Amino acid sequence: MTDHDLLRTQAKEALPADVFAYFAAGSGAEVTLAGQGRAWDDALLRPRVLRDVSTTSTTTRVLGHELAQPVLVAPMAAQCLVHPGGEAAVAEAARGTGSLMVLSMRSSTRLEDVAAAGPFWQQIYVLRDRSVSDEVAVRAATAGAGALVVTVDTPYVARKRAGFPAHMPERGLIEALDGHDGTNPALLQAPDLSPHDIERLADITGLPVVAKGVLTAEAARDCVAAGATAVVVSTHGGRQLDGVVPTPMALAEVAQAVGGQVEVYVDGGVRTGAHVVKALALGARAVLVGRPVIWALATGGSAGVQQLLDELAGELREALSLAGCRSCDDVASDLVQRR
Numbered sequence: 271m272t273d274h275d276l277l278r279t280q281a282k283e284a285l286p287a288d289v290f291a292y293f294a295a296g297s298g299a300e301v302t303l304a305g306q307g308r309a310w311d312d313a314l315l316r317p318r319v320l321r322d323v324s325t326t327s328t329t330t331r332v333l334g335h336e337l338a339q340p341v342l343v344a345p346m347a348a349q350c351l352v353h354p355g356g357e358a359a360v361a362e363a364a365r366g367t368g369s370l371m372v373l374s375m376r377s378s379t380r381l382e383d384v385a386a387a388g389p390f391w392q393q394i395y396v397l398r399d400r401s402v403s404d405e406v407a408v409r410a411a412t413a414g415a416g417a418l419v420v421t422v423d424t425p426y427v428a429r430k431r432a433g434f435p436a437h438m439p440e441r442g443l444i445e446a447l448d449g450h451d452g453t454n455p456a457l458l459q460a461p462d463l464s465p466h467d468i469e470r471l472a473d474i475t476g477l478p479v480v481a482k483g484v485l486t487a488e489a490a491r492d493c494v495a496a497g498a499t500a501v502v503v504s505t506h507g508g509r510q511l512d513g514v515v516p517t518p519m520a521l522a523e524v525a526q527a528v529g530g531q532v533e534v535y536v537d538g539g540v541r542t543g544a545h546v547v548k549a550l551a552l553g554a555r556a557v558l559v560g561r562p563v564i565w566a567l568a569t570g571g572s573a574g575v576q577q578l579l580d581e582l583a584g585e586l587r588e589a590l591s592l593a594g595c596r597s598c599d600d601v602a603s604d605l606v607q608r609r
Contacts, residue, residue, distance in 0.1 A: 272581045274541050274562055281352075281565035289351045291432035293564050298428065298512030302505050306539025309516035312609040313548045318594025326590050327597045328583055332533060332556050333478055333500060335389065335416055338368025339583040340546060340598055343575075344507070344537050344560035345393035345419065345482075347376035351435060352568045360567060361388035363575035367583065372419050372558065375406055385413035391480070393419040396467045399456040404474060411475040418471055419502070422493065423483025425461040428510045465496030472497050480535070483510070485520040487527035490534075500533040500555075507538065507560050518552060522603075525553020543585025547593055551606035 282290045296303030328339040343364050350356035357371070357379040364371045365388030372391045373384050384390055392410035397403045407418055460467075472479045478499035483506055484490045490501050503521045505514055517538040525534045536549050537558035549557045559582070566574040595601050 272541075272562070272578060274565075277562065277565045277569065277578075281568040284568050285352065286435070288432070288435040292435050293346070293352070293561060295430045295432035296508035296512065297430050297510055300431070300508060301513045302511075302516070303508030306505065306508060306516050307541060309518045310539055310541070310545045310548060313518050313552065313606050314609055315544065315548065315551075315589075315593055316605055316607060317592060318605070321594040321596070323591040323594060323596055325596065326587050328586050328590065330556060330598045332535070333417055333480075335370065336368075337370070337556070339579075339586055340550065340554075340556035341369055341579065341582055341586075342391075342535070342556055342558045343369065343371035343563050343579075344558035345372040345374035345421075346560055346564055347374045348378045349374075349564070349567060350378035352564055353571050355567075355572055357384045358387040359572035360563060360575055361385075361390055363572045363579065364388050366572075366576045367579040369579055370416070373410075373415075375403070381406070381410055381415075382413050385410075385415070389414075389416060391415055391417040391419050393421060393482070394471065395421055395424060396460045396463050396471075397457055398460045399454075400460065400467070400470075402457060404471070407471050407475050407477075411477050415477060417478045417480050417499070418475060419480045419482050420468060420471060420498075421482050421506070422463065422489075423485075423504070423506055423510050424459050425463055426459060428512070430509065465492060468493065468496040468498055484524060485515055485517070487523050490524045490528045494528050494532055498532060500535060501528060502558065503534065503536040503538075503554070504558075505538045518548065521549065521552040521554060529553050543582060543587070543589040546582070546586050547589045547595075547601060548606050550598055550601040551603055553603070 330340040357377050361371050361384045370389040392415040480500040481493035481498040482502035483504050503517045533555040535556050536554040540557045566578040
């Protein structure tokens with residue numbers, strides 16, 4: 271079992287202070303950041319007994335892609351700040367564990383190099399100059415991305431106590447913007463992001479579009495109506511609007527609203543195999559894990575990330591068995607209740 275506090279401490283010791291602060295920070299007073307883990311712990315499991323769990327499988331499918339466990343790597347920017355291998359090293363680890371990574375548009379590694387390392391979905395910020403974000407989406411489709419993950423909760427970037435590190439990677443904050451004027455306001459996130467952007471990105475790439483950053487049934491229904499193939503219940507790692515409903519509390523509402531039409535995923539504070547089981551019981555098809563991957567990359571490179579994901583798979587297998595489930599598909603809403 272991974273000691274996440276120890277892993278975080280080791281990463282803090284290994285990284286420059288400004289780099290660690292950049293990845294660790296939340297927005298505002300960091301209320302959302304602090305509360306996510308507690309919210310998962312407040313969802314309590316109701317295990318079944320007298321079930322044959324002599325064999326237990328953690329496999330699942332997301333958008334037709336088979337995974338060894340229902341865990342994906344969440345999109346996170348500028349991973350070369352943490353380790354020279356950066357995003358490619360994480361993609362390699364994800365491939366080694368039968369998972370996949372969601373590649374941040376703010377990657378410090380060319381997306382074509384990440385595609386060569388392992389299966390990926392491409393996260394997209396719709397920029398004011400839509401031709402740039404469209405360019406990234408088309409490049410990702412050409413490179414073999416399985417889906418686009420469009421972030422819908424960031425019309426503006428929220429303020430955080432920690433700013434950017436003193437030295438960003440050579441490729442800049444958004445690799446696709448190399449050669450562009452990074453101070454150009456047209457290259458900031460589009461505050462007029464609309465349902466049409468989901469439709470347009472699906473049309474120009476032919477890829478399924480996943481809407482990331484929904485916390486209400488209404489928002490989820492709007493995304494599905496615009497053509498989203500899946501939604502991610504997410505607080506953006508506690509890095510956007512502070513004080514929002516934690517994802518475990520929002521998940522059931524969203525899943526009940528759209529789960530029969532599209533797949534639902536969740537991120538934010540997922541740290542254990544038991545958390546994954548709770549997410550499945552609340553209606554998620556899979557979870558995304560963020561900061562622990564960064565800490566594992568900082569302390570152990572690609573091998574450290576693979577060890578983290580393997581340990582999480584082992585915890586999940588144990589949690590499924592002890593809950594009386596032989597597979598992820600056996601998990602249902604009766605397995606969980608709120609404290």
